[in-house]
Amino acid sequence: xxxxxxxxxxxxxxxxxxxxxxxxxxxxxxxxxxxxxxxxxxxxxxxxxxxxxxxxxxxxxxxxxxxxxxxxxxxxxxxxxxxxxxxxxxxxxxxxxxxxxxxxxxxxxxxxxxxxxxxxxxxxxxxxxxxxxxxxxxxxxxxxxxxxxxxxxxxxxx
Amino acid sequence: xxxxxxxxxxxxxxxxxxxxxxxxxxxxxxxxxxxxxxxxxxxxxxxxxxxxxxxxxxxxxxxxxxxxxxxxxxxxxxxxxxxxxxxxxxxxxxxxxxxxxxxxxxxxxxxxxxxxxxxxxxxxxxxxxxxxxxxxxxxxxxxxxxxxxxxxxxxxxxxxxxxxxxxxxxxxxxxxxxxxxxxxxxxxxxxxxxxxxxxxxxxxxxxxxxxxxxxxxxxxxxxxxxxxxxxxxxxxxxxxxxxxxxxxxxxxxxxxxxxxxxxxxxxxxxxxxxxxxxxxxxxxxxxxxxxxxxxxxxxxxxxxxxxxxxxxxxxxxxxxxxxxxxxxxxxxxxxxxxxxxxxxxxxxxxxxxxxxxxxxxxxxxxxxxxxxxxxxxxxxxxxxxxxxxxxxxxxxxxxxxxxxxxxxxxxxxxxxxxxxxxxxxxxxxxxxxxxxxxxxxxxxxxxxxxxxxxxxxxxxxxxxxxxxxxxxxxxxxxxxxxxxxxxxxxxxxxxxxxxxxxxxxxxxxxxxxxxxxxxxxxxxxxxxxxxxxxxxxxxxxxxxxxxxxxxxxxxxxxxxxxxxxxxxxxxxxxxxxxxxxxxxxxxxxxxxxxxxxxxxxxxxxxxxxxxxxxxxxxxxxxxxxxxxxxxxxxxxxxxxxxxxxxxxxxxxxxxxxxxxxxxxxxxxxxxxxxxxxxxxxxxxxxxxxxxxxxxxxxxxxxxxxxxxxxxxxxxxxxxxxxxxxxxxxxxxxxxxxxxxxxxxxxxxxxxxxxxxxxxxxxxxxxxxxxxxxxxxxxxxxxxxxxxxxxxxxxxx
Numbered sequence: 001x002x003x004x005x006x007x008x009x010x011x012x013x014x015x016x017x018x019x020x021x022x023x024x025x026x027x028x029x030x031x032x033x034x035x036x037x038x039x040x041x042x043x044x045x046x047x048x049x050x051x052x053x054x055x056x057x058x059x060x061x062x063x064x065x066x067x068x069x070x071x072x073x074x075x076x077x078x079x080x081x082x083x084x085x086x087x088x089x090x091x092x093x094x095x096x097x098x099x100x101x102x103x104x105x106x107x108x109x110x111x112x113x114x115x116x117x118x119x120x121x122x123x124x125x126x127x128x129x130x131x132x133x134x135x136x137x138x139x140x141x142x143x144x145x146x147x148x149x150x151x152x153x154x155x156x157x158x
Numbered sequence: 159x160x161x162x163x164x165x166x167x168x169x170x171x172x173x174x175x176x177x178x179x180x181x182x183x184x185x186x187x188x189x190x191x192x193x194x195x196x197x198x199x200x201x202x203x204x205x206x207x208x209x210x211x212x213x214x215x216x217x218x219x220x221x222x223x224x225x226x227x228x229x230x231x232x233x234x235x236x237x238x239x240x241x242x243x244x245x246x247x248x249x250x251x252x253x254x255x256x257x258x259x260x261x262x263x264x265x266x267x268x269x270x271x272x273x274x275x276x277x278x279x280x281x282x283x284x285x286x287x288x289x290x291x292x293x294x295x296x297x298x299x300x301x302x303x304x305x306x307x308x309x310x311x312x313x314x315x316x317x318x319x320x321x322x323x324x325x326x327x328x329x330x331x332x333x334x335x336x337x338x339x340x341x342x343x344x345x346x347x348x349x350x351x352x353x354x355x356x357x358x359x360x361x362x363x364x365x366x367x368x369x370x371x372x373x374x375x376x377x378x379x380x381x382x383x384x385x386x387x388x389x390x391x392x393x394x395x396x397x398x399x400x401x402x403x404x405x406x407x408x409x410x411x412x413x414x415x416x417x418x419x420x421x422x423x424x425x426x427x428x429x430x431x432x433x434x435x436x437x438x439x440x441x442x443x444x445x446x447x448x449x450x451x452x453x454x455x456x457x458x459x460x461x462x463x464x465x466x467x468x469x470x471x472x473x474x475x476x477x478x479x480x481x482x483x484x485x486x487x488x489x490x491x492x493x494x495x496x497x498x499x500x501x502x503x504x505x506x507x508x509x510x511x512x513x514x515x516x517x518x519x520x521x522x523x524x525x526x527x528x529x530x531x532x533x534x535x536x537x538x539x540x541x542x543x544x545x546x547x548x549x550x551x552x553x554x555x556x557x558x559x560x561x562x563x564x565x566x567x568x569x570x571x572x573x574x575x576x577x578x579x580x581x582x583x584x585x586x587x588x589x590x591x592x593x594x595x596x597x598x599x600x601x602x603x604x605x606x607x608x609x610x611x612x613x614x615x616x617x618x619x620x621x622x623x624x625x626x627x628x629x630x631x632x633x634x635x636x637x638x639x640x641x642x643x644x645x646x647x648x649x650x651x652x653x654x655x656x657x658x659x660x661x662x663x664x665x666x667x668x669x670x671x672x673x674x675x676x677x678x679x680x681x682x683x684x685x686x687x688x689x690x691x692x693x694x695x696x697x698x699x700x701x702x703x704x705x706x707x708x709x710x711x712x713x714x715x716x717x718x719x720x721x722x723x724x725x726x727x728x729x730x731x732x733x734x735x736x737x738x739x740x741x742x743x744x745x746x747x748x749x750x751x752x753x754x755x756x757x758x759x760x761x762x763x764x765x766x767x768x769x770x771x772x773x774x775x776x777x778x779x780x781x782x783x784x785x786x787x788x789x790x791x792x793x794x795x796x797x798x799x800x801x802x803x804x805x806x807x808x809x810x811x812x813x814x815x816x817x818x819x820x821x822x823x824x825x826x827x828x829x830x831x832x833x834x835x836x837x838x839x840x841x842x843x844x845x846x847x848x849x850x851x852x853x854x855x856x857x858x859x860x861x862x863x864x865x866x867x868x869x870x871x872x873x874x875x876x877x878x879x880x881x882x883x884x885x886x887x888x889x890x891x892x893x894x895x896x897x898x899x900x901x902x903x904x905x906x907x908x909x910x911x912x913x914x915x916x917x918x919x920x921x922x923x924x925x926x927x928x929x930x931x932x933x934x935x936x937x938x939x940x941x942x943x944x945x946x947x948x949x950x951x952x953x954x
Contacts, residue, residue: 025282028192033185034191034192035185035186037414039366039414039447041446041447041870042448042871045447045871047365074185075183075184075185076184078184092175092179092180095839098670098671098840099365099413099415099670100182100187100412103183122884127880130881131878132879133871133878134879135363135417135876136670136844138845138846138908139847139878139882141839143884
């Protein structure tokens with residue numbers, strides 16, 4: 001077992017973990033942060049995407065011990081009380097989710113996209129979130145949600 | 159757009175954002191795998207690495223001594239109690255069902271079949287212990303090709319059968335009296351076009367892997383499952399394991415997509431129940447994605463031999479369809495019936511005088527097939543829409559002209575088809591005209607001609623798909639005539655609370671569709687209460703005891719109508735109270751916007767909220783009236799519904815690399831009266847993505863030894879945002895005449911319509927090269943090879 005310390009959604013934790021424990025399993029199973037989801041076992045789907053020290057990572061590709069000393073924000077840490085993060089609000093406003101399973105990761109990835117490129121074109125949005133799979137929406141309304149936050153003209157559909 | 163004349167409410171037709179979203183966007187979801195119960199054990203399942211083999215020995219005893227392990231079980235341990243997984247659709251009286259154990263006992267019949275299970279303190283400990291289980295297999299020959307499987311002397315998948323054929327189901331219009339004899343059409347044809355189309359295997363690929371938590375409760379169980387069908391699961395799990403139905407509670411919490419993939423009762427649900435009961439502890443099993451891809455059911459996998467006959471002027475005279483339908487190794491809940499649902503849809507929107515459909519269900523050593531979005535109808539739509547294009551090419555006609563010549567005209571509805579269904583309404587002309595306008599068809603045709611003229615290496619192709627589907631499964635009497643093991647009704651309760659708030663209990667079980675929002679809109683209008691004052695209760699057999707769940711685009715068309723009928727009963731009870739309170743005759747009351755008013759006396763009125771409170775106190779009710787407005791309704795539809803639409807696709811095909819890019823996709827769907835256009839559009843978008851994925855990206859592939867070679871999302875490739883365009887969507891509104899809302903359903907439309915539109919577009923681009931078909935998925939490699947073969951003078 002290895003001792004790790006990290007801050008997750010504003011709370012600091014100190015825990016013993018098996019060295020092989022993936023960050024996503026640590027978040028879900030030891031911290032109860034079940035808002036971050038697991039949709040595959042090959043880092044393709046992106047459902048587990050979280051923010052690690054200001055960068056998004058797929059938390060299934062990071063060992064918990066690698067995240068020792070870091071600050072992590074999950075989907076559960078985005079809203080400020082009842083005040084939603086603008087990306088959360090945009091997903092709701094644009095019907096950018098159906099079953100909701102990809103949504104936590106998709107929201108985290110979309111925020112990161114705009115952090116790196118505040119005014120992306122539609123093509124840049126599509127490429128920016130291609131590491132996150134959604135089976136319900138066909139992505140069109142996710143693109144619209146990102147455009148809403150970017151302040152781009154909503155015009156995916158002429 | 160047609161106004162909803164008889165329901166002029168403020169909510170129906172409005173693009174409400176969803177009630178469901180709040181907890182999903184903030185990470186407070188309740189997916190089954192999020193659930194942890196005190197004392198819960200975690201299960202891991204050992205799966206067969208062999209496609210087909212006898213189990214000569216199996217020993218799990220060493221696993222029982224691994225750290226954290228409570229127990230390990232093999233098929234032998236449960237052989238007497240596990241029963242067989244249910245198949246509810248014996249499509250013919252002589253259908254062969256060899257039985258489907260949840261844990262293999264003596265033989266494995268596909269890679270990924272469960273052979274043993276470990277229960278441990280953590281999932282990691284359970285997985286670790288799997289390696290201590292010793293299994294010896296004696297390999298049998300894999301059975302992979304359907305036609306080879308049916309040949310004399312072919313190795314049998316199941317030793318207790320005499321053939322790999324499960325059933326042959328046949329329909330012929332001459333014999334059925336729904337049209338002429340097919341033999342006459344074939345004999346007298348001026349033009350005959352035949353093709354073989356391959357519907358590849360697909361994985362439904364819901365984003366949430368299947369998960370189940372079973373909690374022993376007294377002598378029964380509570381089952382939390384990522385299922386589309388909690389009510390069916392309750393009945394079937396009880397019957398399979400001999401647990402009385404009233405001792406089984408099934409809860410479907412947040413469910414992360416289904417697309418048909420969460421309909422059958424699964425081996426894992428049975429295994430987890432067996433282990434939980436054996437240990438007397440709650441038990442959880444959650445599959446990995448690779449387990450899901452190799453052991454959960456697949457969809458499609460049919461060989462379609464189709465012949466169309468016509469006169470030289472383009473009048474279609476007959477349609478002859480033969481299917482081989484791959485059941486895989488076992489018959490799942492509705493697997494045998496999936497291709498049969500397609501039997502009624504090959505004639506599609508066309509007036510075809512003679513029709514034959516024969517389907518042979520075949521066992522192979524692959525994972526079982528069952529419903530996948532559209533279930534039978536995408537296959538049918540694909541085949542007819544593809545062959546209509548081939549017939550048009552043969553006759554030198556424009557594909558749209560050929561369709562116009564043969565489709566059912568707006569004024570000809572209701573129309574009884576050669577397959578025996580009566581389409582209540584439709585307007586194919588209007589949808590097609592709008593779609594042509596939306597995509598800019600004529601301009602694209604001009605560009606196509608220019609590119610052909612210039613020998614542009616990137617060619618443009620235009621594809622058409624005019625489709626209809628049978629939705630709203632289903633009239634119980636029809637299901638009975640098809641030998642399905644259940645009805646097709648749906649149940650709802652509407653409860654008025656003391657403060658005028660409303661609880662609606664529905665038997666449908668949403669998993670992403672937005673039913674809480676849509677049903678709230680319906681009830682708000684029906685009762686004249688606020689949208690926010692309606693709560694929709696679903697997905698738990700304890701709180702919603704009656705229902706038949708969600709699939710087949712039935713939730714609104716059947717479940718929504720049950721809600722309407724229950725709400726209308728509430729209004730009628732309230733009317734009696736209102737008359738009493740207002741000292742008026744019931745006949746003199748008008749009900750509008752949530753209030754009863756005495757006709758001609760606008761000042762004399764009472765609101766639904768006031769009535770609810772009066773009923774709650776029960777101080778002053780009509781003589782003999784129960785103090786309750788609550789009402790139930792069970793609705794059994796009189797007919798299917800028939801959404802339709804026209805989908806148009808423009809693709810660019812790079813003839814040097816084989817790469818296909820969708821340039822423009824436009825569709826006009828007619829789903830009847832819209833309840834919530836925002837939700838409709840979302841369903842269409844997602845459906846399109848899945849149908850396009852079949853055309854371009856996805857296939858579950860087995861190698862010659864029967865190993866699944868697309869066992870992860872690295873190899874089985876659902877499209878990302880970068881793989882898809884934005885879609886141009888619109889609607890026409892031709893209300894259904896068979897239900898009081900005039901609705902038709904939308905869950906499957908996009909998937910059913912889009913696949914042939916894309917393939918027709920690619921074939922259209924390449925027809926000058928001599929190409930007349932491209933196998934799906936149309937990967938660059940496959941497209942390039944098809945072009946080369948055609949250039950070399952090959953058939954395609």
